[in-house]
Amino acid sequence: MTPRLVEVRQNVLKHNDEVARALRQRFHDSGVFVVSVVSSPGSGKTMFLEKTLTLLRRDYRVAALVGDLATENDAQRLARSQAPVRQIVTGTLCHLEAAMVEKALDNWDDAGNPDFLFIENVGNLVCPSSYDLGEDLRLILVSVTEGEDKPLKYPTIFNTSDVAVISKMDLAQAVEFDWQALESNIQVVRPGMHVMGVSAKTGQGMDEWLEWLVGLRSQPLTVDN
Amino acid sequence: MHELSIAVSIVDIAEKEAARRGACVEAVHLRLGPLSGVVKEALLSAYEMACENTPLAGSSLMVEDVPLVVYCPQCKQRRTLSSMNFLCPECQTPTPEVLQGRELEMFALELEDAA
Structure with a gap:
């Protein structure tokens, strides 16, 4: 008997996308602006977020999932x-999925409804790109020590991100970092992406980043996956 | 390496579809775009592992590569890109708008009616 071909047409990550859509709706309804942060291991996500949370919590309610x-x-x-x-220990899993975010939000009373929720993904430039977490903004962090061709090596994660932040700017001179090369490589894989440079250590660029972020929150956003 | 968890989802979806129709899966047809974040070769080997000890053991995964298609705002045309260089191949204008290429979609199953 010859096999018959049946059309299915189903997104393989449909379940994740549905959970993410529900999360996005829930965040919008409660006025929470969500930023997820992706990067390679060691690019300074934690330090960048620590500084961001510290500065932002003077004027806003903030919380973070890591x-x-x-x-x-x-x-x-x-x-x-x-x-x-709150920590999400992923075990052997190399990325966060929407359901893990949903679970981490359960009974998290001390976070209330923050103005900003940051989600620090696992340090990985490949796997997180496939999973929508219900965030408003996906931020990719690249440090000056990583090599200016990173966007060309990992085009998918750059293309699916909304903004790029260059970290460890205090080391730029020591490692002969070429801003223009990195910026133009970013524009190759994600034309029009906004790029900012910061040093969480010295505070350089942090005001500009936070001002940009706060400005974004007050704008009406289009829901886009 | 998240291809294994993707492969497990594929097997899961296919198994349910086949059971609903009272049939066995011979092959799964998948459409995969370059912006899906999934590596085809890794997915193919992960698929075999994911099928072990399931009714899909021995089935095959057929992957159709979906080309990357963008919209050129200058030419006002759909353009197919041959690399991740987001420039119109005709006029070199940056093309941020992706029309196609994020697909990770099961589009068909080859089924054999259960004996």
């Missing part, structure tokens, strides 16, 4: 900002 493979170290570091922080 994904990590095995430890709770990042959550402890972020907690120094005094903001409510």
